[in-house]
Amino acid sequence: MTDSIFPKIPDECDVCVIGGGPTGSSAANMLASRGYHVVLLDKAVHPRNTVGESLVPHFWRYADKLGATKAILDEGFVAKSGGLSFWGNELRRLRFRDFGHERPALHVERDIFDNILLCRARTAGAQVFQGVQVTTVDNLERPVTTVHYKDPDGQPGSLRTRYVVDASGQAAVVASQLKVRVFDEGLRFSAFWGYYRKSRYLTFDGHLHNDEDKFKHPPATLMSTIGDWGWAWHIVLRNSVSVGVLVPKARLAELRGKTREEREERFRRHVSNIPLTGRLLDEDDFIPGSLLSIRDYAYKPTTLTAGNCYLAGDAAAFVDPINSIGVVFGMFSGSIAAHAISRSLETPSEAQLNRELYSSQYGNRVALFRLLALPDGHAHLSREDVDRAKEAIGSSSDAELQLMALQASNNCREGVLHEIFDGLGISKRPKIENLDWEALTLPL
Numbered sequence: 001m002t003d004s005i006f007p008k009i010p011d012e013c014d015v016c017v018i019g020g021g022p023t024g025s026s027a028a029n030m031l032a033s034r035g036y037h038v039v040l041l042d043k044a045v046h047p048r049n050t051v052g053e054s055l056v057p058h059f060w061r062y063a064d065k066l067g068a069t070k071a072i073l074d075e076g077f078v079a080k081s082g083g084l085s086f087w088g089n090e091l092r093r094l095r096f097r098d099f100g101h102e103r104p105a106l107h108v109e110r111d112i113f114d115n116i117l118l119c120r121a122r123t124a125g126a127q128v129f130q131g132v133q134v135t136t137v138d139n140l141e142r143p144v145t146t147v148h149y150k151d152p153d154g155q156p157g158s159l160r161t162r163y164v165v166d167a168s169g170q171a172a173v174v175a176s177q178l179k180v181r182v183f184d185e186g187l188r189f190s191a192f193w194g195y196y197r198k199s200r201y202l203t204f205d206g207h208l209h210n211d212e213d214k215f216k217h218p219p220a221t222l223m224s225t226i227g228d229w230g231w232a233w234h235i236v237l238r239n240s241v242s243v244g245v246l247v248p249k250a251r252l253a254e255l256r257g258k259t260r261e262e263r264e265e266r267f268r269r270h271v272s273n274i275p276l277t278g279r280l281l282d283e284d285d286f287i288p289g290s291l292l293s294i295r296d297y298a299y300k301p302t303t304l305t306a307g308n309c310y311l312a313g314d315a316a317a318f319v320d321p322i323n324s325i326g327v328v329f330g331m332f333s334g335s336i337a338a339h340a341i342s343r344s345l346e347t348p349s350e351a352q353l354n355r356e357l358y359s360s361q362y363g364n365r366v367a368l369f370r371l372l373a374l375p376d377g378h379a380h381l382s383r384e385d386v387d388r389a390k391e392a393i394g395s396s397s398d399a400e401l402q403l404m405a406l407q408a409s410n411n412c413r414e415g416v417l418h419e420i421f422d423g424l425g426i427s428k429r430p431k432i433e434n435l436d437w438e439a440l441t442l443p444l
């Protein structure tokens with residue numbers, strides 16, 4: 001047997017966090033800051049690539065709490081001027097500043113952004129081990145739970161802990177083990193995305209710019225409709241442009257191919273035909289080898305806690321990313337899971353109450369944002385889904401409700417939300433602004 005240079009993972013801790021994305025880093029940071037012994041295990045070695053580069057400005061609230069604001073500002077990510085939606089031949093806009101957000105939303109390279117959060121968790125006192133894959137979790141209903149893992153040398157090991165936060169993203173380690181993940185029939189789609197070296201882009205006011213202007217004239221995130229209800233994103237980053245398409249299951253064949261070259265060729269062709277987006281990009285700027293995809297991946301949880309384990313971020317639920325809230329949801333759920341666990345460690349007799357509070361706070365938000373993402377109104381919505389969404393609406397500020405309503409209208413998904421607003425007596429509607437896109441001088 002050879003000696004490993006890998007630092008020894010402790011045999012026990014107060015809280016074991018599985019995964020070091022935004023969710024796991026937020027939970028680990030907050031718990032370690034409160035003095036708990038936290039061990040975070042991540043299968044990957046950061047910085048690791050991941051998709052989801054458009055952030056809504058709500059993330060600053062969590063960045064402040066996690067002590068990550070300065071590092072994020074120092075990085076100099078691309079600020080965004082707002083969101084543009086091109087649906088049904090209409091170009092509509094949204095600006096976060098109009099809803100009380102003073103700091104800008106950002107377009108971030110996620111490997112770098114996520115690594116900043118992970119470093120902050122370590123600075124706060126969490127012990128972070130990378131290249132460590134959690135395999136199973138035992139005894140979730142007992143006072144001490146065992147987390148089994150494989151270390152970077154492939155050697156099995158285990159760790160005893162009082163609480164677990166499953167923040168393993170779409171791998172959903174605990175939810176998969178317990179079989180509590182239900183794929184969402186209302187959102188059966190696949191996503192394909194790739195990167196272009198550069199692109200023309202639009203700002204919030206609908207002006208067209210060249211790539212080199214992006215720090216002087218902040219770009220908007222552009223969403224365009226494709227076919228029946230698929231959609232595409234266009235996100236200008238510092239050294240590339242992220243372009244992705246979400247296609248319903250029935251249209252998957254259009255993007256499939258036997259070889260990498262064939263798949264990339266189909267993707268580039270598909271993108272060049274997307275209204276407006278296609279006209280911003282030159283096919284030759286596509287970066288070979290950058291195409292990635294994920295199939296049929298939206299899911300709902302049947303539970304958000306399992307004994308001593310809190311499921312958070314993507315490990316709990318995932319809806320269509322149309323509202324760009326995945327990272328903020330991760331930071332939110334990681335933070336409230338940390339709060340619930342810390343209260344339960346202080347007062348063990350309140351553990352069940354804290355689980356229930358977490359489940360309703362997070363579950364209601366998931367239900368609301370699922371409702372805002374569903375492309376076909378009432379289909380796939382149960383009475384319970386609507387009641388949960390109503391609860392989340394009841395605890396949202398007026399400005400946030402107006403922002404949600406505008407986002408939903410711009411994305412043509414406002415029907416059910418308006419009905420709920422009417423039922424709750426919320427009469428104010430945000431002003432929809434259409435831009436004259438035909439006046440833009442774009443290459444054909």
Ligand SMILES: Cc1cc2nc3c(=O)[nH]c(=O)nc-3n(C[C@H](O)[C@H](O)[C@H](O)COP(=O)(O)OP(=O)(O)OC[C@H]3O[C@@H](n4cnc5c(N)ncnc54)[C@H](O)[C@@H]3O)c2cc1C
Binds near residue numbers: 043169193
């Ligand atoms: C196509 C697409 C587009 C998106 N667009 C956006 C967007 O524009 N804006 C936005 O905010 N969000 C977007 N999202 C969602 C966003 O990327 C996620 O919601 C976010 O990354 C969730 O963070 P997380 O920490 O829960 O999971 P992740 O970021 O996935 O992190 C999970 C971590 O767990 C680790 N892990 C996995 N398995 C194990 C294991 N067995 N043991 C140990 N560690 C493990 C992984 O290595 C990883 O580091 C998008 C998602 C998709 C799929």
